[in-house]
Amino acid sequence: MGTRQAVRTGGRSARVQQAVHDAVRHLLTERDRADLTVPLVAARAGVTPSTVYRRWGDLQELLADVALQHMRPDGPPADLGNLRDDLAAWAEEWLEEMSSPTGRAVARDVVAGDGDGRSTGQCCAYTSGQIEAILTRAAGRGEDVPALDAVLDHVLAPMMYRVLFISDSLAPGYGRALVGTLLGPR
Amino acid sequence: MGTRQAVRTGGRSARVQQAVHDAVRHLLTERDRADLTVPLVAARAGVTPSTVYRRWGDLQELLADVALQHMRPDGPPADLGNLRDDLAAWAEEWLEEMSSPTGRAVARDVVAGDGDGRSTGQCCAYTSGQIEAILTRAAGRGEDVPALDAVLDHVLAPMMYRVLFISDSLAPGYGRALVGTLLGPR
Numbered sequence: 336m337g338t339r340q341a342v343r344t345g346g347r348s349a350r351v352q353q354a355v356h357d358a359v360r361h362l363l364t365e366r367d368r369a370d371l372t373v374p375l376v377a378a379r380a381g382v383t384p385s386t387v388y389r390r391w392g393d394l395q396e397l398l399a400d401v402a403l404q405h406m407r408p409d410g411p412p413a414d415l416g417n418l419r420d421d422l423a424a425w426a427e428e429w430l431e432e433m434s435s436p437t438g439r440a441v442a443r444d445v446v447a448g449d450g451d452g453r454s455t456g457q458c459c460a461y462t463s464g465q466i467e468a469i470l471t472r473a474a475g476r477g478e479d480v481p482a483l484d485a486v487l488d489h490v491l492a493p494m495m496y497r498v499l500f501i502s503d504s505l506a507p508g509y510g511r512a513l514v515g516t517l518l519g520p521r
Numbered sequence: 522m523g524t525r526q527a528v529r530t531g532g533r534s535a536r537v538q539q540a541v542h543d544a545v546r547h548l549l550t551e552r553d554r555a556d557l558t559v560p561l562v563a564a565r566a567g568v569t570p571s572t573v574y575r576r577w578g579d580l581q582e583l584l585a586d587v588a589l590q591h592m593r594p595d596g597p598p599a600d601l602g603n604l605r606d607d608l609a610a611w612a613e614e615w616l617e618e619m620s621s622p623t624g625r626a627v628a629r630d631v632v633a634g635d636g637d638g639r640s641t642g643q644c645c646a647y648t649s650g651q652i653e654a655i656l657t658r659a660a661g662r663g664e665d666v667p668a669l670d671a672v673l674d675h676v677l678a679p680m681m682y683r684v685l686f687i688s689d690s691l692a693p694g695y696g697r698a699l700v701g702t703l704l705g706p707r
Contacts, residue, residue, distance in 0.1 A: 395633075446633065456686070500642070
């Protein structure tokens with residue numbers, strides 16, 4: 336009985352999360368993000384505003400939570416047979432997603448909703464996990480691999496900086512070029 | 522008369538801005554940023570809430586505007602006689618300011634209040650201006666200088682990424698080390 340209770344709660348909790356996330360995503364296709372409010376999201380999701388406040392704290396944190404789902408990788412990074420191509424493919428895909436208006440809004444929401452460092456930390460963990468998978472695979476092939484920190488500092492950080500601060504300076508090929516600078520001439 | 526009117530409006534406008542900025546700064550020393558509201562700021566500043574809405578749009582943009590004032594450089598970067606030391610001194614000072622809890626909140630506010638790209642663009646302009654001043658001065662001394670973009674990508678971006686995403690990974694000396702990586706061995 337105790338167990339069933341826990342399972343039922345978990346299921347309802349997951350359904351509430353799904354409904355609220357869906358409501359945010361749908362509302363964002365219809366109106367400006369500045370016009371979103373917790374009561375509006377709650378009404379669309381079919382829950383009470385206090386359910387949203389209790390679970391997410393405020394709108395900013397809810398938006399960060401939705402944005403994080405967007406940042407979660409779909410699967411392991413592509414295996415193209417060597418470190419340089421794997422890193423470049425990952426960087427170019429990241430760039431393509433994040434340099435869109437939606438991607439930029441997602442990055443902004445993750446940063447903005449980060450009073451306690453949770454959403455940015457999780458975002459960073461997703462990305463670091465992908466890069467580490469690429470580095471581990473390359474090391475397994477016997478390739479020389481850079482430190483994770485070097486990839487964060489010199490490939491991911493410049494891309495994120497431009498997404499957040501000077502997004503009109505982004506063009507396809509920029510991620511591959513950063514990987515080239517990090518790894519040196521082929 | 523038309524001129525005097527314009528001057529008086531400008532003066533009042535500047536006083537309103539000063540009063541509202543001061544109100545935000547004082548309120549932030551007293552309470553959590555999540556508890557700030559436009560009516561609260563307006564009451565402290567002695568203006569009506571609609572004055573704040575008319576001028577800043579919403580709280581997020583107001584916070585970004587206050588944060589930007591914080592990012593504005595106090596003066597030209599220090600001249601230590603050579604590029605490497607000038608860049609390292611600038612980077613270490615930036616890091617010291619921005620890795621504090623206040624600095625992180627400022628960076629977050631600039632990003633969060635950036636619906637139209639204005640606040641991040643201005644933030645980037647301040648920083649680029651400081652770096653350009655260092656590069657121009659070094660070129661005037663006859664030193665080889667890197668491109669502005671290389672300094673943004675490989676010194677500023679890694680520092681900003683860590684401030685926003687993994688702030689517990691920052692330590693003094695990190696800015697100088699990034700400059701060393703960019704410029705190569707002395």
